[in-house]
Amino acid sequence: MKRPVKAALLLACAAAVLPAAVQARPSEEFLRRDRAEIQRLNREAAARFARRDAGYRREAEASQDNGDYAKARAKYERDMAQWRARVAACNGGDWSACDR
Numbered sequence: 001m002k003r004p005v006k007a008a009l010l011l012a013c014a015a016a017v018l019p020a021a022v023q024a025r026p027s028e029e030f031l032r033r034d035r036a037e038i039q040r041l042n043r044e045a046a047a048r049f050a051r052r053d054a055g056y057r058r059e060a061e062a063s064q065d066n067g068d069y070a071k072a073r074a075k076y077e078r079d080m081a082q083w084r085a086r087v088a089a090c091n092g093g094d095w096s097a098c099d100r
Contacts, residue, residue, distance in 0.1 A: 063069075089097035
């Protein structure tokens with residue numbers, strides 16, 4: 001008597017779980033729509049990043065065109081060359097170069 005009850009109970013559980021397992025797989029139409037939505041979102045994100053990067057590029061090019069930086073850098077190089085010459089003279093025994 002116990003065997004038919006166990007078999008019936010097992011069959012009832014399988015029958016209850018089977019529709020849920022079959023329905024758990026998404027339909028082909030859902031997968032197509034989902035894939036299309038992901039592709040659309042990726043295209044929008046790529047366009048946003050391209051606009052952002054173009055802005056960064058314009059800012060970088062504008063800052064490189066700034067002549068003030070080139071002038072300031074050249075002055076710095078000249079000043080450093082004079083300082084190095086004074087240090088070398090001071091180390092060489094020219095005490096007047098050490099005053100600064």
